[in-house]
Amino acid sequence: MYLFVFLMMLLVFSSFIKRPNIPPSKKFVVVLDAGHGGKDPGNIGNGFKEKDIALKVVLEVGKELEKDPNIQVIYTRKDDKFIDLFVRGKIANKANADLFVSVHCNSHKSDAHGTETFVLGTHRNETNFEVAKKENSVIFMEDDYEKNYEGFDPNSPESVMSILLSQEEYLDQSIMLASLIQNKFTNVLKRKNRGVKQAGFIVLHQTVMPSVLVEMGFLTYREEGAYLNSRKGQLEISTSIVNAILEYKHSIDNNIGSIYSTSEIAYENEEQSSKDITFKIQIAASSNALETKSYNFKGLENISRIKEGSLYKYFYGSTNNYEDTKLLEVEAKKKGYNSSFVVAFKDGKKIDLIDALKSTAN
Numbered sequence: 147m148y149l150f151v152f153l154m155m156l157l158v159f160s161s162f163i164k165r166p167n168i169p170p171s172k173k174f175v176v177v178l179d180a181g182h183g184g185k186d187p188g189n190i191g192n193g194f195k196e197k198d199i200a201l202k203v204v205l206e207v208g209k210e211l212e213k214d215p216n217i218q219v220i221y222t223r224k225d226d227k228f229i230d231l232f233v234r235g236k237i238a239n240k241a242n243a244d245l246f247v248s249v250h251c252n253s254h255k256s257d258a259h260g261t262e263t264f265v266l267g268t269h270r271n272e273t274n275f276e277v278a279k280k281e282n283s284v285i286f287m288e289d290d291y292e293k294n295y296e297g298f299d300p301n302s303p304e305s306v307m308s309i310l311l312s313q314e315e316y317l318d319q320s321i322m323l324a325s326l327i328q329n330k331f332t333n334v335l336k337r338k339n340r341g342v343k344q345a346g347f348i349v350l351h352q353t354v355m356p357s358v359l360v361e362m363g364f365l366t367y368r369e370e371g372a373y374l375n376s377r378k379g380q381l382e383i384s385t386s387i388v389n390a391i392l393e394y395k396h397s398i399d400n401n402i403g404s405i406y407s408t409s410e411i412a413y414e415n416e417e418q419s420s421k422d423i424t425f426k427i428q429i430a431a432s433s434n435a436l437e438t439k440s441y442n443f444k445g446l447e448n449i450s451r452i453k454e455g456s457l458y459k460y461f462y463g464s465t466n467n468y469e470d471t472k473l474l475e476v477e478a479k480k481k482g483y484n485s486s487f488v489v490a491f492k493d494g495k496k497i498d499l500i501d502a503l504k505s506t507a508n
Contacts, residue, residue, distance in 0.1 A: 173218040174245075174395050176211060177238040180204040180221070181250035184228025189253035191365030194375045196251040197226065203362065204249050206384035211391065235352020244398075245323065245391065246357035251374060252364045259367035260338030261331040263324040264345050264359040265317060316485055318431030318457055319356035323394045327360060330386035337363065344433075355485070360387065400498060423502050424491045425471045426450065426461035429483040433457060444481040461489065468502075 180201040182188035188196025201223070208219040220241050222234040238246045252262070324342040332339040340361075362383050365371040373379040429443065435458050436442045438449040443460065450461045462483075463474040471488045478486040490502030 174216055175218045175220065175241050175243040176245045176247065176391060177220045177222065177241060177243040178204045178208050179234050179238075179246065179248040180223055181248055183223050183226055186228055189251060189365055191251075191253045192368050192371045194251075194365045194371045196253075196365060199251055199362070199365075199374050199380065200249045201226070202380050203384045203387070206380060207247075207249075207387050207391075210384065210388045214392070217395070232352050238353045238355060238357075243353075243355050245394070246353045246355055247323075247387065247391070248357070248359040249387075250359060250361050251371075252361040253366045254364055255366070257367060259364045259370045260340040261328065261363055262340035262343055262361045263327045264343050264361070265320040265324050266344065266357065316354075316356045316431075317433070318428075318459060319394075319398070319485075320358055321457070322397070323356060323390065324358045326390035326393050327358065327387060330390050331383075334389075335382055335386055422493055423497075424464050424466055425468055425502070426464050426489050426491065427471060427474045427478050427483075427486050428459060428489045429462050429478050429486045430460040431457050432460070436460070444483075446478065446481055462486070 180197070180203075182197035182200065184197075186197065188200070190196065204221065205224065208221060211217050211219050218241075220237065220243065222237050223229050234248075235246075252258075321342060328339055328342055331337045363370040363374050365374065374383070429446070433456060435451075435453075438451050438460070440447045440449070443449050443462070446462050448463050450464070452459050452461075462478050463471070465471060465474070468488075475486055475488065488499055490497050490499045492502065
């Protein structure tokens with residue numbers, strides 16, 4: 147009886163205790179960009195309209211992603227409207243987006259067909275440049291394009307190459323998403339795989355986050371154009387893009403850890419460290435092999451580099467104590483590396499961050 151009364155009093159008392167305000171965890175923001183629109187139809191191979199197909203696929207992708215309460219979807223357009231390329235980038239930047247996905251249909255004078263997904267970079271060949279040039283030429287339809295793009299010329303290879311550096315630090319993650327999209331198209335839908343490619347798309351240049359441009363197929367190839375113009379084709383393509391984005395998010399969550407789970411582990415074991423595990427801050431990924439000198443990294447010193455596949459990854463600092471990485475990450479972001487994140491190594495090899503934190507707790 148006394149125990150019951152005591153518990154009731156404790157329950158009443160606890161209701162008056164002011165609980166701390168815990169901010170809600172940030173949603174994963176995806177900006178979906180349906181290419182072209184309004185006065186700009188895009189390509190109209192075999193009478194199919196790129197702007198209409200891109201919009202239908204984007205709306206379908208958004209509808210599925212919005213079913214996940216942890217994802218926020220933002221559209222650059224939801225109807226047949228002309229949107230300047232630089233405005234599309236501004237929409238994504240203002241939203242502090244985690245991903246920018248631009249959707250298009252391809253065209254060619256030959257029987258070319260298949261899917262390809264682009265990330266921002268120097269065009270590797272004349273074909274890539276021609277694809278980028280076609281998509282970039284829409285700026286001539288915009289008012290004051292000379293002012294908005296500071297003299298950018300879509301017809302100039304030199305001008306296109308000059309925009310590469312703005313996305314260098316996001317290149318690794320952009321390639322990851324592009325590869326996942328292509329894998330879904332190829333392995334699930336059995337579409338012809340034209341690969342992950344780099345080219346100088348101005349719409350990707352305007353964004354400051356991992357960004358890809360999806361070319362779903364060629365409207366000029368009659369069979370493929372009819373497929374993309376069909377309800378079945380649009381549902382299959384959109385499902386592949388959705389699944390790739392969800393897989394990307396899952397991979398990022400696992401590598402970096404959620405805002406609460408990693409911090410909880412760290413605070414519980416903040417005095418612990420492991421000599422065979424080191425933590426570094428990944429600040430950039432590039433196809434170029436840069437010298438690890440401070441002048442190449444905005445004054446940051448203690449830079450290391452590894453090569454994974456065709457990419458060079460660059461890291462700032464090195465510590466055995468996870469708590470110290472918080473200071474390193476702050477320093478990196480002060481220098482402008484806003485997408486930097488913690489990476490763990492064991493015996494010189496990269497491992498998942500969660501596994502590293504669990505290991506230091508043992």
